[in-house]
Amino acid sequence: MKVVLFCGGMGTRIREYSESIPKPMIPLGHQPIMRHVMQYYADHGHEDFVLCLGYKANVVKDHFLNTSPQTFADCIVSGGGREVELLDPDTQDWRVALIDTGIWRNIGERLWAVKDHVRNEKMFLANYSDGLTDVDLDDMIAKFEASGKLACFLAVRPPLTYHLADIAEDGKVREFRSSDRSDIWINGGYFVLRPEVFDYMREGEEFVLEPFARLIEDDMLMAYKHDGFWRSMDTLRDWQALQDMVEKGDMPWNRRVSAEIARRNVIKAAS
Numbered sequence: 001m002k003v004v005l006f007c008g009g010m011g012t013r014i015r016e017y018s019e020s021i022p023k024p025m026i027p028l029g030h031q032p033i034m035r036h037v038m039q040y041y042a043d044h045g046h047e048d049f050v051l052c053l054g055y056k057a058n059v060v061k062d063h064f065l066n067t068s069p070q071t072f073a074d075c076i077v078s079g080g081g082r083e084v085e086l087l088d089p090d091t092q093d094w095r096v097a098l099i100d101t102g103i104w105r106n107i108g109e110r111l112w113a114v115k116d117h118v119r120n121e122k123m124f125l126a127n128y129s130d131g132l133t134d135v136d137l138d139d140m141i142a143k144f145e146a147s148g149k150l151a152c153f154l155a156v157r158p159p160l161t162y163h164l165a166d167i168a169e170d171g172k173v174r175e176f177r178s179s180d181r182s183d184i185w186i187n188g189g190y191f192v193l194r195p196e197v198f199d200y201m202r203e204g205e206e207f208v209l210e211p212f213a214r215l216i217e218d219d220m221l222m223a224y225k226h227d228g229f230w231r232s233m234d235t236l237r238d239w240q241a242l243q244d245m246v247e248k249g250d251m252p253w254n255r256r257v258s259a260e261i262a263r264r265n266v267i268k269a270a271s
Contacts, residue, residue, distance in 0.1 A: 008103070118195060
C-alpha cells in the first residue's frame with residue numbers, strides 16, 4: 001500500500017532546527033524523524049512512499065539520493081571502503097517518489113498535487129511525518145476497509161494536560177480547571193484513505209477542514225481511537241521528550257526495538 005508523506009512545511013514552532021532543514025528532517029537519534037515514521041510503515045509491510053516536498057526540498061532529495069543504505073544499518077567495510085556488507089537482513093528496499101509540491105501549499109493542496117500517484121490504489125496511507133505512535137496499523141486498516149467509508153484518521157489523546165478556561169463575552173471567567181484527557185480526542189496525523197476522497201476536495205482547501213466536513217455530512221469519515229503511545233514533534237519540548245526516549249532505547253513505535261526490550265525484560269525477570 002502506498003504511503004503519502006507530507007514533508008514540505010516550514011515547522012515554524014520549532015525554528016531552532018527548521019531554519020536550516022525541513023521539519024521532518026530534524027534528527028531524532030541518528031536519523032531524521034521522517035525515517036522513524038517510514039520505518040514504522042515498512043515494519044507493517046508498506047514500503048512504497050510518495051513524499052510531498054516543499055520547504056527546502058533539496059535537503060530531502062539530497063538525503064535519499066546521496067545517503068547510502070549502510071548509513072542506518074550495521075555493516076562490515078573492507079577493501080578500503082570499496083566493499084560493504086550489510087549485516088541487517090531486514091534492511092528495507094524502499095521505493096521513494098520525491099515530488100516537489102511547492103513551498104506555500106497546505107496539506108490539502110499537497111495531497112491533490114500527488115493524486116495521480118495513488119489514483120489506481122484501492123486504499124492508501126497518509127501521514128504528517130512529524131508524529132510517532134505504536135498504534136496497530138493492521139487493525140486500523142482492516143476496520144477501515146470493513147467500514148466502507150472513504151477516510152479514516154487516527155484519534156489520540158493530547159499528550160499534555162492543559163488548563164481550560166470558560167470565559168464569557170465580557171471577559172468574566174466562569175470556570176478554570178485542568179483538562180481531563182479522557183474527554184478530548186485530537187487528529188493524530190495518521191490517515192487511511194480511498195482515492196474517492198479526492199471527490200470531496202476543492203482547490204486551495206485544507207485537507208481536514210472543508211473536505212472532512214463534506215465527508216462527515218455523507219457519513220464517509222471514521223475515527224480510529226488509540227489510547228496507546230502517540231506524540232507529535234511540534235515544539236522543542238516535544239523533540240526533547242522524544243530524543244530522551246530514543247537515547248534510553250524506549251521506542252514503542254519501532255517493532256524491533258520494542259521486541260528486543262520485551263525479550264530482555266523476560267530474561268531479567270527469569271533471572
